Amino acid sequence: MEFIDAFSVSLQSVWNDSGFSSFTVGNGIMILVGLILLYMAFVKEFEPLLLGPIAFGCILANFPNTDFFGEEMNVMKAINFGITYEIFPPLIFLGIGAMTDFGPLLARPWTLLLGAAAQIGVFVALAGAMIVGFDVKEAAAIGIIGGADGPTSIYLSIKLAPHLLGAIAVAAYTYMSLVPMIQPPIMKLLTSQKEREVVMTELRTVTKFERVVFPIVATIFISLLLPPITALLGMLMLGNLFRESGVTDRLSDTAQNSLCNIVTIFLATGTGMTMNAKDFLVPETLLIICLGLIAFMGGTAGGVLLGKVMCRATGWKINPLIGSAGVSAVPMAARVSQLVGMKAKPGNYLLMHAMGPNVAGVIGTAVAAGTMLAMLK
Amino acid sequence: MEFIDAFSVSLQSVWNDSGFSSFTVGNGIMILVGLILLYMAFVKEFEPLLLGPIAFGCILANFPNTDFFGEEMNVMKAINFGITYEIFPPLIFLGIGAMTDFGPLLARPWTLLLGAAAQIGVFVALAGAMIVGFDVKEAAAIGIIGGADGPTSIYLSIKLAPHLLGAIAVAAYTYMSLVPMIQPPIMKLLTSQKEREVVMTELRTVTKFERVVFPIVATIFISLLLPPITALLGMLMLGNLFRESGVTDRLSDTAQNSLCNIVTIFLATGTGMTMNAKDFLVPETLLIICLGLIAFMGGTAGGVLLGKVMCRATGWKINPLIGSAGVSAVPMAARVSQLVGMKAKPGNYLLMHAMGPNVAGVIGTAVAAGTMLAMLK
Amino acid sequence: MEFIDAFSVSLQSVWNDSGFSSFTVGNGIMILVGLILLYMAFVKEFEPLLLGPIAFGCILANFPNTDFFGEEMNVMKAINFGITYEIFPPLIFLGIGAMTDFGPLLARPWTLLLGAAAQIGVFVALAGAMIVGFDVKEAAAIGIIGGADGPTSIYLSIKLAPHLLGAIAVAAYTYMSLVPMIQPPIMKLLTSQKEREVVMTELRTVTKFERVVFPIVATIFISLLLPPITALLGMLMLGNLFRESGVTDRLSDTAQNSLCNIVTIFLATGTGMTMNAKDFLVPETLLIICLGLIAFMGGTAGGVLLGKVMCRATGWKINPLIGSAGVSAVPMAARVSQLVGMKAKPGNYLLMHAMGPNVAGVIGTAVAAGTMLAMLK
Amino acid sequence: MGHPVTTNPFIIMMINMTVVFIVLVALSFLIQLIHKIDPTKEPEEKESAPQVEEDEMQRLIKNVKDSKVVTDRDIPGEDESIPEEVIAAIVAAIARCGITGEVRAVRMVERDTTAWKSNARSNIGSSK
Amino acid sequence: MGHPVTTNPFIIMMINMTVVFIVLVALSFLIQLIHKIDPTKEPEEKESAPQVEEDEMQRLIKNVKDSKVVTDRDIPGEDESIPEEVIAAIVAAIARCGITGEVRAVRMVERDTTAWKSNARSNIGSSK
Amino acid sequence: MGHPVTTNPFIIMMINMTVVFIVLVALSFLIQLIHKIDPTKEPEEKESAPQVEEDEMQRLIKNVKDSKVVTDRDIPGEDESIPEEVIAAIVAAIARCGITGEVRAVRMVERDTTAWKSNARSNIGSSK
Numbered sequence A, B, C: 001m002e003f004i005d006a007f008s009v010s011l012q013s014v015w016n017d018s019g020f021s022s023f024t025v026g027n028g029i030m031i032l033v034g035l036i037l038l039y040m041a042f043v044k045e046f047e048p049l050l051l052g053p054i055a056f057g058c059i060l061a062n063f064p065n066t067d068f069f070g071e072e073m074n075v076m077k078a079i080n081f082g083i084t085y086e087i088f089p090p091l092i093f094l095g096i097g098a099m100t101d102f103g104p105l106l107a108r109p110w111t112l113l114l115g116a117a118a119q120i121g122v123f124v125a126l127a128g129a130m131i132v133g134f135d136v137k138e139a140a141a142i143g144i145i146g147g148a149d150g151p152t153s154i155y156l157s158i159k160l161a162p163h164l165l166g167a168i169a170v171a172a173y174t175y176m177s178l179v180p181m182i183q184p185p186i187m188k189l190l191t192s193q194k195e196r197e198v199v200m201t202e203l204r205t206v207t208k209f210e211r212v213v214f215p216i217v218a219t220i221f222i223s224l225l226l227p228p229i230t231a232l233l234g235m236l237m238l239g240n241l242f243r244e245s246g247v248t249d250r251l252s253d254t255a256q257n258s259l260c261n262i263v264t265i266f267l268a269t270g271t272g273m274t275m276n277a278k279d280f281l282v283p284e285t286l287l288i289i290c291l292g293l294i295a296f297m298g299g300t301a302g303g304v305l306l307g308k309v310m311c312r313a314t315g316w317k318i319n320p321l322i323g324s325a326g327v328s329a330v331p332m333a334a335r336v337s338q339l340v341g342m343k344a345k346p347g348n349y350l351l352m353h354a355m356g357p358n359v360a361g362v363i364g365t366a367v368a369a370g371t372m373l374a375m376l377k
Numbered sequence D, E, F: 001m002g003h004p005v006t007t008n009p010f011i012i013m014m015i016n017m018t019v020v021f022i023v024l025v026a027l028s029f030l031i032q033l034i035h036k037i038d039p040t041k042e043p044e045e046k047e048s049a050p051q052v053e054e055d056e057m058q059r060l061i062k063n064v065k066d067s068k069v070v071t072d073r074d075i076p077g078e079d080e081s082i083p084e085e086v087i088a089a090i091v092a093a094i095a096r097c098g099i100t101g102e103v104r105a106v107r108m109v110e111r112d113t114t115a116w117k118s119n120a121r122s123n124i125g126s127s128k
């Protein structure tokens, strides 16, 4: 009965080497987490382009015996390489730069202050994280969730607390999707009906000179002051130059589309693949999710409150609702300002006014990340 | 006469370092092989997107003194890196997943059996290869030619028998192009006129729920059972999720186009560049080509024969001609089913019915590869 | 006053780690150089797709303390990897090959001689560079500026004189942009009115056979004779095959667009990032710029003079003005021939005739680079 | 890792074949399970629509040729020069489903018979 | 590199916040400086244009919907399914700028009020 | 590898130049050889077509401007804003070839005078 013997031994061997035989409860829970994230991504449409591959990566990472992170190189390890060495986030920022119109910011430079105020949430969460027991580097990486900028969060996590990457990325993208639910109550609570009804005057025309010179000057100034953030901020501004120069449309298009999409697939799948049970299934994950929410709420409140100050300071020319857009989450937070404004007074179009703080928030979060890297690394 | 001296010495030196001076008969024959493959690719149009760059890579690899595979890194070595470490095949599968419609398979799940039966050719060729003297790993890599899936063949060859990569890739792509010539005689031989005339009922509607859940469930089940194939199968299913989720069209488009094309250029050129005279100009190459044909014929026969069984079992509701599509070679094998069916009975449209076994063949071959890796690696 | 203390110490620490504290005069000058190059790229529109990112890379590279070139991998170091190991130039050439129509060259094969004559500038500059004190490898890298082919210049510089890469790349792209200013005076000086008025007969039709066979034959012949240039020339011809085969449009399109643009962004930014003060702010840079101009002028003169010879030899059937197009700088140099011809005799359309020498110049420069590598490396 | 327990080619072949069949049969049951638990499927599926006449089919073929939308979904990896037989086959399939009016509706039916919202699409810009 | 000089979360928070505000305030002054030295800006900017009536705005909204050019520039990262409120907002902004005739002109105004030539574009082919 | 046998710049220059000329002359002969063995070339090529008048050329220029197909093939690396002189030149070339009726035919002539089938194109999907 050589055949029967060989057959059962072989089948046994396949089973022993299979994932079923070494499947742990942790794997099971993480696959479940991945399925929940997939549901959020595809059914609830929470940032599906990012949360989708993150969730799938999480599932892939929790099959035993795949040998993805063994010694030998393979496609998953190559993707992980691009995560571990912070290669992907700057490339995404190149694309985001090519998509970003800094015009509204240039027309009203003081909206940068709203982008700064919205970083209050970042630092509130940092302090909160330290109070509940995270060390200062972990706390900084957690706080940046409130910046509502995925690539910046991932970049800082990798540098300061790589073991928290999965939880931070998931929290960041989830809350970014929830901006339309998180922000309006806070905005209404902190503003009066009269404030919400403020109508703003039109933005002035911004020249091509300003559009081209700004990314150059901003790169030079911020990179000299905060060198650790140059890779991220420089790429953002290079992408914006491709957009604004008027003579590099080919590069702008590629930065926004094929390159950005390719890197998004790799970045998101790779981020998901860092979600192993050991790092993710800890009480800290729940804390991170709570702190992330505090960060978002704090950022929203910070923006609105400075908006109120500006409203008075300018003689009711600023609608404080645009302050909440300073958390970035472009362009969703700006749309939220618009929607709350329209509800207070139909016909009160705040969107273009909110785009200024909105893109200011991207710069603000990059500066906050650079500051924390400069002080902590 | 310094000038004349220097001149002749220099010219001599250029000649000595040139490829002409160290050109071997093997190089000459391999360049000829490359030219024949180019002819097949561009004039006969045998899978030109793959065989074209493979052939050109074969020519490039056989110029002496290019130092492509010396110690120092260069573009050809970088491409080779992506081959050696199996980075490219999963990325191609990401694109194929985004191109694949599993709908017909989901509407008739038992067509998976036809996709399994068509793997008979793989194992017949495996046994044949062992009988003629290949070791079991080489035999498995040769057998997979019958799977009619380029990236799977390349993936398995790299893992089990890298020295046969060139011959296996060339055989796989060549026979895939020849499907319209290889299959019809076998199909006609094994089926009666009455069987070929069977008209099949329409496919039921497949919901989005099924389309989205299937790739997730299939990934979890197969990856747990056969971890060595997770990189390939997971990417296929991730690409399919991009397609079916309805909210990640950007990623689906990139996976199908720019990413897939870029990787195709590198994978095919790099595969061609492994075709050195030492490995390729051996009697084994001829054996591989013969065994590959046996594998294709075996797979076709296996699919059709199981189709006949199903035809009787279902009371003549299944046309056995769709069984041959189980070898995959999407969508060509399905078109062959259609054509043979139309010839037997004009107006008998089998194409959509054959698409089920056709895509089942892709999964079947991946499972076969995973099984062989699990048992042999 | 813990707060005040901590505050001032922290601020001091941020300042100390900032780029301002270790900013050198060299950095300042190089950033200024970058700004001037940006002006040339975006306002003067000198090859903006290349000079733009080169200039921005130059600025990025001169911020202190960014740690781009420290031990740890990061996105800038990864890009630099693709420069240092000559991975990017062949990939750009793949795209250029897919953009190039060798038809006019195939219709008049002797225009290859004009492409050879235009390389005179390369060798004049090589000799000049040696005379002013560069060693022979540096001299070869400088001379190739006259070839008016960016990727070839970068490729040769990396191989022979990497410390001159920045200056050579900048000189090459700048002069390529200045072709419409550099060439016409030389062309008018060297030709008589009668010569400029020569009307050329139409080009014969080129068959698809010729178009497909030429890149294959050229690859085999040149690669065997000059193996060091195979990576560059092979990719050029592979791209051209993608274009001409008629059955690989997908690959041709990707090679010309997404792949080419992605690599262009990386190649140009990375080239700019090699421009550190130490290597660039030396008297040699000025010499390189002067020698580059000599090379361009020499190439133009060489082409026109051989054109005059051919004009007589063929009985006034060749307009010598097409000779200047042999420096390549496709398609600008051909347009210059056209414009000068039209000025001499309205209605004298030379463009298509000048495309032959124009693309011949690309091959000529690659051959010249290969020759120098064969003799010097 | 596993080592082959036998060198008999026939036995190796049979073992592999068996594993492949087991896996694919199991997968086929999983697909049926998915179908069973599908909360979005229509409670009662209508039985086979009446055959359409040849003339009508000719008209349909023409319609399909004019609209690319249907085909790029239904035939994987087919983006140019769709052969006539393919179109004919699709039309046949459609015709038998009883959808004779609006051919573009094929995709719509597939996509929209779910409870999920599918019109609000995100983009990378908002997914930063 | 810098080491935190304190472990008091509140102090760390304040220090970071201060640096961020200083940097962004400085950047805001730089933007104003850029505006001041801008050689291409119009010497005298016209003061607030008259309000447009609701009817005219409705017409404008329709116009904007018909022309994609404006929107792909004005809303970053928005490439499909632009919500109505966005369009409305843009139109409002445009309307208040006093540009009522030609909506596509928005981009033109932005782009062309510079002294730079912007019609001659290079391409990779020529940028080899 | 080769070492320079002289340090005389002039000699190095001449040697390099000579090699380049030899290679390109040889390549030029190879091209003529390809033309000679070309099995698809027409046995007898017609001699120079009659000159076309200026008026007709103006009409042609207009035609060419309306059809992008010709230009994207004939001018490498030229994908936008084709200058007038380029178009004029192409038209001149075409006109002298005697093709005055259908300008789009240029590409057709180039492509289709071969014995190869060129309409059946594969795709990656089928090239898996």
Ligand code: NA
Binding pocket: A146, A147, A148, A149, A326, A327, A328, A329, A361, A362, A363, A364, A365
């Ligand atoms: Na932010």
Ligand code: NA
Binding pocket: B146, B147, B148, B149, B326, B327, B328, B329, B361, B362, B363, B364, B365
């Ligand atoms: Na298969």
Ligand code: NA
Binding pocket: C146, C147, C148, C149, C326, C327, C328, C329, C361, C362, C363, C364, C365
């Ligand atoms: Na050249």
